[in-house]
Amino acid sequence: METKANYVAVGAFVLACVILACNQATGINSIIGYNATILIQAGLSDAHAHLGYVILTLVNFLVTMIGVVLVDRKGRKFLLSLGSAGIIISLIATGLVFHQTEKQRVDVKDAVQALVVQSNQTAVVEFNADSAAKLLAGKSAAAPSTLVVIYSYGDFHAASPVVRSDDINAKIKINRDSCLPPNQVAAFFQNPFADLEKSKLAPLTIDNALITPVPPESTGWLTAVCIFIFMAFYAVGPGVCVWLALSELMPTRIRSNGMSIALLLNQAVSTTIAAVFLPSVGKHGYATMFFIFAGCTVVYFITAAFFLPETKGKTLEEIEEHFEGKKR
Secondary structure, eight states: OHHHHHHHHHHHHHHHHHHHHHHHHTOHHHHHHTHHHHHHHHTOOHHHHHHHHHHHHHHHHHHHHHHHHHHHHHOHHHHHHHHHHHHHHHHHHHHHHHHHHHTTOEEOHHHHHTTOBTTTTBEEEEOSHHHHHHHTTTOOOOSSEEEEEEEEETTEEEEOOOEETTSTTOEEEEOGGGTSOSSHHHHHHHOTTOOHHHHTTSOEEEEEEEEEEOOOHHHHHHHHHHHHHHHHHHHHTHHHHHHHHHHHHSOGGGHHHHHHHHHHHHHHHHHHHHHHHHHHHHHHOHHHHHHHHHHHHHHHHHIIIIIOOOOTTOOHHHHHHHHTTOOO
């Protein structure tokens, strides 16, 4: 009996760890946090990109209410499977849209690095049609185009706001305060392995400076709709169900320790994605990141659809029978 009980506990614990890790690996925090930047890169104006963020927030709120209503009607397993499947489709669609544009982007990091003021390690980059041509070393620049600069001071990375060459007085200002966290506590949560004191003295490094042709407005709204669909499926599935399902899944005798460890893993994945997102986007593009998030969500879907038991209305004994391979 003790062996069976241990088997049940291990099975529930492993499921909890996989699901909570995959919950962050959908890219939810990065997509919400950089939503306006993503939409500007996709072709929307600054005003429309921020309107898109407002719509995304409303979608999250409204669909979460729908998920709360459905969670006890349709069950946790069904909603997690449905949500993760929808996330996969929307992420792939968003990645495909970005891929068409990012094939044309140009990295001008050397030209921007040359603009760094050595005395205080700052930079100001004006961006219009003429300056874009200069940054591109005389090559003709698409009109309009966007510029985003990924930069670092020591172990800390940051991204500038995205500016468009057709915006009046478009300018990027880079300084140490815009990159480094204000204290050691914030530094730990931003990058637990970084050395804040050394970064305060480190030179400004331009990791990437990406000039990308602005897609049509219609492409920007297509991307926005894909992200709204992503948000809707996340809200109705993982956003509502994951904590409820896992708290019901975990045996009482290991629930506190098991959920604590699983939550630690959840936050570790979240922190890792936050640390690598901007450098990865700078090097490989948004399309690659969306495809990676989609791949991680495939693992999520398989786990939810084929390994996670339905916990709605089930007793702990009935859930344990699932891990013991018994059929009811």
